[in-house]
Each structure stands twice: as structure tokens, then as C-alpha cells.
Amino acid sequence: MTLQKDVEVLRNIPLFKKIEPAKLKLLAFTSEHLEFVAGEALFKQGDVGDAAYILLEGDADVMVDTPKGEMRVATLGQNDIVGEIAILCDVPRTATIIAKTRLVTLRVSKDGFFNLVTQFPTVGVEVMHELASRLHQTTQQLGDATARLRQLENGAG
Template sequence: MSLESDIQVLSAQPIFGELEPEALRLIAFASKTQRLRPGDVLFRQGDSSDGGYVIVSGAIALDSSVSPDIAGKVAGSGVLLGELALLVPTKHAVTAIARQNSTLLVISRSLFIRALEESPVSAQRLRRALGRELEDFVAELNRMRRAFLD
């Protein structure tokens, strides 16, 4: 894949869409490409995660013994797996297994943080966007709480 096509794939993700072109270019340039064959395990539920994966092509099956609603879901091209792990240490909530030949961009947390450090405007944009998402989430929780209490 070319640098420009990697940038295009990344910019389709909301978290990367908040970044300035220079920060996005750094991530696209420094990310790693990983190729999987059918049956290859990308990661297992409970494993530590140190970054995210953008599916460039192929399909990744997700399975979780803890979240039955996730079991059987398949993530395809353009999906970001592990968004939270780009920002904070976390563990994988699911097991991810390639269903077909797949290509992924692997973005480490340290790379993502470096891009934000080198682009304070991008960091500020991302902070505002995440703040709005958190506010929306809290508002939805409050709506649900009121619905259960009524």
C-alpha cells in the first residue's frame, strides 16, 4: 500500500479524522502493516493491548466469552479495532481471528501519542471530540436511568 492510501484509510476513522495532515502522515508512515491468513489470531481476549488495528482489507471475526452480543460479529475493511488502546493501557475485550486473508495497519500507542505531542492542535481537537463523546454518553446514561426509574 502507498502512504497516500494509508492516509485515506486512516482519515476515514473519527479518531484519526480529528488530526492535522502532518500528524496523520506521521502515523501512516510509521505504522506497521500486518498480514493475516484465515485462522490466524490477531489477539486474544484478556491480552494486553498497546495500540489499535485498522482493517485495510479482509475480515476479522470477533469472539467474547464475556460479551455474548459481540460473539459472531465480523469486522471488515475500514474498521478500527482497539481505539481505546491508542490512548490508555487496556486489555482486549475480545478474541480476533482472521476469517480470510487480511491486511491491517498496526498503530502503537506510543506512535499515536507521539503524533499528538508533535501536533498540539491535533491533540486539542481530539480532546474536544472525546469530550463531546463523553458528554453524549453521560446524557444517554441519564436518559436510561430516568427511563428505569419512571
């Protein structure tokens, strides 16, 4: 997998699609290719966040600790980006990511990511977009969940 291919992959990721190829090349060049075998963790919930990962090949499970043990909340696939929240707002990792298959990632370090955002404001805006839409989605889900919870409580009461 060469730098050129990395750039192709990055261009297909919505977050980066508006960035010119030379900048993507810099991002790819300053990032690290990191391979995981199935079952290996990219990072664990509660760790300090030092990097975001872009999935280039393979799938990964997103696991969250719950009182009833670890639960899978989502599965990530090619071109997904994961781990950016922890490096953006300095909170510990909110989930554990486990390679489901052999996984090839591009590891973007915290510095690299911030460099990108500060050097290229469009990336910042894209990140904002992405986060806003996720927040929207989460709020909706929360509303749904709250409504359902109330239904259940009423039914039980």
C-alpha cells in the first residue's frame, strides 16, 4: 500500500473530500500505517486518546462497557474514522475498538490531526459538520429512548 493509494482512500472519506491532494499526501506521509490482527484492540475505553484511526481495510467492532458487561454498539468498516473525539476534546476513550478481521489503519496522531485542522480550516468545518450531525442523531436517539422508557414505566406502574 503506497502513499498514493492512501491519498485515494482519504479522498473518498467525506471528512477529507474537499482537501487538495497535496495536503492529503502530507497527512498520509506524516501518519503511520498500523496493522492489527483479528481480536487486537486499537485502544480501550478509558485510555488517554493520542490518535485517530482511519480504517483502510477490514472491519472493527465498537464495544462499550455496561453494567452487564461489554456490549457491541456498532461495527466500523472501510473508510470509517474512529477515535477523533478523544483527541479533539481531551476526554478518555469512550469505547473500545477491536479488530474484527485483519485490519489496516492509518493512524493519525493528535498533533497530525490538529495540524490539519489548524492549517486547513475547511477540515475544521467538516469535523464540525460531522460532530453536529452525530450530536443530532444522538439527541434523537436519546429522545426516542426516553419516550420508550416512559412508556415502559407507565405500563409497569
